[in-house]
Amino acid sequence: MRPNNRDILVKCEWLTEDQLDGLHRLLQSLETPDIFCAAHELVDRYKITSSRKKIIRETRHYYLRSFRFLLNKN
Numbered sequence: 001m002r003p004n005n006r007d008i009l010v011k012c013e014w015l016t017e018d019q020l021d022g023l024h025r026l027l028q029s030l031e032t033p034d035i036f037c038a039a040h041e042l043v044d045r046y047k048i049t050s051s052r053k054k055i056i057r058e059t060r061h062y063y064l065r066s067f068r069f070l071l072n073k074n
Contacts, residue, residue, distance in 0.1 A: 043069040 007041075015023070037052040044054075045067040058068055 039073055041071045041073060043071055 003011050010039070012020075033056055034052070037050075037055045041053060041056055042051070042055050047057075048071070058064060059070070064070065
C-alpha cells in the first residue's frame, strides 16, 4: 500500500513527508499475513478455526463466501 492511499494520514497537515514515509514503513512492517491470522479466527458454519492456511484462503475472495465470518480476537 502506498502512503498516498492512507487517507487519514494524508489529511494530517502537521506530518512532514519524511514522517509520513517513516510511519508508512512502520505500518507496512506490521501489516503481515502472520499478524493478521494471529488476530483473527474463521467461523465456518459449524466450527471455528485459527488455521492460517484456511484464513488466508478465505481472505483471497473479495467477499467472504456464504456462512463464513472473520472474528477479531481483540
